[in-house]
Amino acid sequence: METFQSQLTRKLSEALAAxxxxxxxxxxxxxDPRFGDYQSNTALILGKKRGENPRKIAEAIVANLAVAEIxxxxxxxxxxxxxxxxxxxxxxxxxxxxLRDERLGVEKVSxxxxxxxxxxxxxxxxxxHVGHIRSTFLGDALAxxxxxxxxxxxxDNHIGDWGTQFGMVIWGWKNLLDLESLKRDPVAExxxxxxxxxxxxxxxxxxxxxxxxxLVKLQxxxxxxxxxxxxxxxxxxxxxxxxxxxxDIHYDIVRGESFxxxxxxxVVDRLLKSGLAEMSEGAVCVFFRDIPELxxxxxxxxxxxxxxxxxxxxxxxxxxRINDLKANAIWYVVGAPQILHFKQIFAIARRExxxxxFHHVSFGSILGADRKLMKTRSxxxxxxxxxxxxxxxRARAIIAEKNPELVESERNEIAxxxxxxxxxxxxxxxxxxxxxxxxxxxxxxxxxNTAPYLQNAYVRIRSIFRKAGAVSLPQAPVLGEPAEFNLAxxxxxxxxxxxxxxxxxxxxxxxxxxxxxxxxFHTFYEACPVLKADEPVRASRLAxxxxxxxxxxxxxxLLGIDxxxxx
RNA sequence: GCGCCCGUAGCUCAGCCGGAUAGAGCAACGGAUUUCUAAUCCGUCGGUCGGGUGUUCGAGUCACCCCGGGCGCGCCA
Numbered sequence: 001m002e003t004f005q006s007q008l009t010r011k012l013s014e015a016l017a018a019x020x021x022x023x024x025x026x027x028x029x030x031x032d033p034r035f036g037d038y039q040s041n042t043a044l045i046l047g048k049k050r051g052e053n054p055r056k057i058a059e060a061i062v063a064n065l066a067v068a069e070i071x072x073x074x075x076x077x078x079x080x081x082x083x084x085x086x087x088x089x090x091x092x093x094x095x096x097x098x099l100r101d102e103r104l105g106v107e108k109v110s111x112x113x114x115x116x117x118x119x120x121x122x123x124x125x126x127x128x129h130v131g132h133i134r135s136t137f138l139g140d141a142l143a144x145x146x147x148x149x150x151x152x153x154x155x156d157n158h159i160g161d162w163g164t165q166f167g168m169v170i171w172g173w174k175n176l177l178d179l180e181s182l183k184r185d186p187v188a189e190x191x192x193x194x195x196x197x198x199x200x201x202x203x204x205x206x207x208x209x210x211x212x213x214x215l216v217k218l219q220x221x222x223x224x225x226x227x228x229x230x231x232x233x234x235x236x237x238x239x240x241x242x243x244x245x246x247x248d249i250h251y252d253i254v255r256g257e258s259f260x261x262x263x264x265x266x267v268v269d270r271l272l273k274s275g276l277a278e279m280s281e282g283a284v285c286v287f288f289r290d291i292p293e294l295x296x297x298x299x300x301x302x303x304x305x306x307x308x309x310x311x312x313x314x315x316x317x318x319x320x321r322i323n324d325l326k327a328n329a330i331w332y333v334v335g336a337p338q339i340l341h342f343k344q345i346f347a348i349a350r351r352e353x354x355x356x357x358f359h360h361v362s363f364g365s366i367l368g369a370d371r372k373l374m375k376t377r378s379x380x381x382x383x384x385x386x387x388x389x390x391x392x393x394r395a396r397a398i399i400a401e402k403n404p405e406l407v408e409s410e411r412n413e414i415a416x417x418x419x420x421x422x423x424x425x426x427x428x429x430x431x432x433x434x435x436x437x438x439x440x441x442x443x444x445x446x447x448x449n450t451a452p453y454l455q456n457a458y459v460r461i462r463s464i465f466r467k468a469g470a471v472s473l474p475q476a477p478v479l480g481e482p483a484e485f486n487l488a489x490x491x492x493x494x495x496x497x498x499x500x501x502x503x504x505x506x507x508x509x510x511x512x513x514x515x516x517x518x519x520x521f522h523t524f525y526e527a528c529p530v531l532k533a534d535e536p537v538r539a540s541r542l543a544x545x546x547x548x549x550x551x552x553x554x555x556x557x558l559l560g561i562d563x564x565x566x567x
Numbered sequence: 568g569c570g571c572c573c574g575u576a577g578c579u580c581a582g583c584c585g586g587a588u589a590g591a592g593c594a595a596c597g598g599a600u601u602u603c604u605a606a607u608c609c610g611u612c613g614g615u616c617g618g619g620u621g622u623u624c625g626a627g628u629c630a631c632c633c634c635g636g637g638c639g640c641g642c643c644a
Contacts, residue, residue: 041586078587283642293570303642310644337638339571402606433572446606448592456606464603504583512581526608
């Protein structure tokens with residue numbers, strides 16, 4: 001189903017051709033309701049290019065526009081803008097179509113791609129914490145949206161399961177492990193033995209040495225150490241899975257760093273052989289002498305001691321994704337501090353001749369109320385588990401206060417949906433590059449651009465339908481009231497907004513749209529009684545409610561957020 | 568020293584490819600409720616878009632230079 005915007009863009013291009021101009025031209029939503037619903041500045045651009053009067057060009061375009069079925073007569077305004085105002089009948093017809101459309105008007109892309117989305121990537125033997133949530137939520141939302149648009153998406157959890165920390169973890173396992181604690185809270189015990197070993201290592205040279213030796217043994221394939229390592233990975237994955245279950249995050253594959261171990265030497269050999277890499281001070285490096293920005297920032301792919309590092313693993317990973325998984329796009333949802341790293345990796349990949357659409361989807365940090373990186377009072381990363389629990393607890397308290405009739409099981413389920421939704425939405429509704437200040441009060445507020453506000457709009461709709469009894473939705477609604485017309489036009493925009501998210505990886509565009517939709521709905525709700533209205537208005541309004549509910553539900557789901565039936 | 572990101576209302580933030588008089592929410596103030604969930608809605612107040620120069624018919628948006636904050640820069644990931 002074509003959107004108004006793409007229909008208009010097509011018509012505009014035809015009009016340009018008919019008027020003797022090169023086809024093309026862009027249409028955007030009107031910047032102000034006074035200018036109608038859509039606008040085009042094509043005449044201004046053409047006027048500039050040809051040195052002609054833009055208003056005259058605009059008149060010529062308008063004379064050739066065949067859009068009478070959808071729009072009122074286009075008007076030329078200002079310096080040469082062409083303004084378009086939707087006809088009521090056109091919107092009524094479109095709503096009728098949307099009511100029957102499972103996809104709510106969103107078309108699938110014409111050329112789907114195979115996209116690996118690399119997000120989350122927690123470290124084994126450490127708890128997931130606040131630092132993981134942006135990557136996890138952002139990556140999950142982008143994957144959901146890409147999938148909905150028809151792409152072939154592979155969600156890959158590139159877990160940190162092969163760091164140098166395993167020397168200490170293994171030494172701690174052999175010397176300090178408390179089996180009871182391990183059974184009770186595995187990751188906590190792994191953290192404890194790691195910390196304890198680290199502490200002793202700072203004082204005792206022998207411990208430091210022993211830990212290093214354990215690491216060497218692990219890397220050499222020692223069966224005992226391998227078995228310990230494997231248990232650490234398994235225990236950690238079990239814990240991650242619990243959190244993912246709660247958060248409704250799902251991966252297609254989990255290829256941690258260890259997966260690429262035996263592929264690392266080949267990466268270095270290949271780069272040395274091709275001359276892209278060279279020896280420097282004992283290490284193998286790639287230099288970027290012809291790229292000014294990277295000229296003085298070489299990338300080490302094999303350390304002087306012969307060990308491999310992050311860059312080597314990422315190069316092997318890219319090779320695997322492109323040659324084995326046959327991906328033609330890779331999205332790395334990783335924080336902004338690693339911008340330089342990915343510039344290097346992508347530069348190397350391009351030189352090697354890999355063709356794929358690489359993107360580092362970077363993002364800013366989550367700050368505490370003090371505007372510094374969010375930490376616990378003792379200065380540690382806030383565990384994800386604690387964050388989720390607090391979100392649910394706070395949501396439960398608010399629900400208990402606002403809606404005491406709910407039974408406890410209902411209340412707990414709703415608290416989960418609202419608490420987790422609030423945390424996710426707070427993240428996704430913000431432009432990803434900006435650092436944001438984490439605030440429970442703001443994200444759980446029923447006012448403003450928050451998950452509970454959107455969820456509440458949905459709940460109001462469900463409440464109407466519970467009272468309405470059996471309804472049959474009409475073929476075409478009547479949009480007599482301004483609030484109805486506005487809401488309907490907003491509903492038509494969903495299909496225009498969703499694909500835009502992937503232009504620059506901005507789920508906040510979708511969040512923003514949903515907020516405006518909820519706003520339009522609430523205005524409609526105040527102005528237009530639904531159940532008390534006479535037919536056919538009643539049925540028409542029920543149809544608007546139904547469609548609004550479905551768009552809200554679908555839109556939030558694309559952000560990874562659920563909706564409750566009551567709250 | 569080099570590089571990247573950010574700087575928009577008192578606070579928290581939107582403003583993608585340059586478009587018309589820069590928008591929300593919170594806070595403040597004033598209204599609306601015999602309710603389909605007021606968990607809401609309507610209105611008022613609030614701005615040298617960090618500063619400057621330039622490109623353009625047109626700059627919050629692009630270029631360059633400053634200022635402020637954050638982050639990163641061969642052997643961590």
